[in-house]
Amino acid sequence: MAEYECTLIYDASHGCTVEADNLKDAIDAAYDRADASLCHQCSARLDLGDVQGVIVYQDGAEVSDTTYSGEEIARLLTEKTELLEALDVLVTAMDESRVPSGGWVVALSNARGAIAKARGN
Template identity: 45%
Template structure:
């Protein structure tokens, strides 16, 4: 029987609350505060990639686009 390696791709989210004057500043502040990482055991089988999307939500729970 043949052996295969299968790469499963997962999404992960990190929510960071910041105080900012506008959505763009909120994005910048959140990027500076981001600290996504994997523990030693998880890093043996998982790789953490770069941020590929952002959703900004204001204090009223509305999604903000810029």
């Protein structure tokens, strides 16, 4: 039977309450408290990495997520919205192409602009 070296990836969290004038200051204050450590026994088997981000709650509701997952989800949702807008422009262009008024050229130009925006160009 073959032998394999494996690394198990764990997730850990450290909760804290901070007082701040605004969300950015709250996030900064939370990062300032990033002082987690492992006891001697645990550190023999586990490595504790760097802080990966902060999830901020106010009055029980999430108001910010600076973790990779949160930022990636926000980016993907924005991209989805832009792609849906581009698709809507294309559908409109297809509808307008049946009209002999030359709307096809304008609609196609608008569609290309929306697609370029969705691609970040």
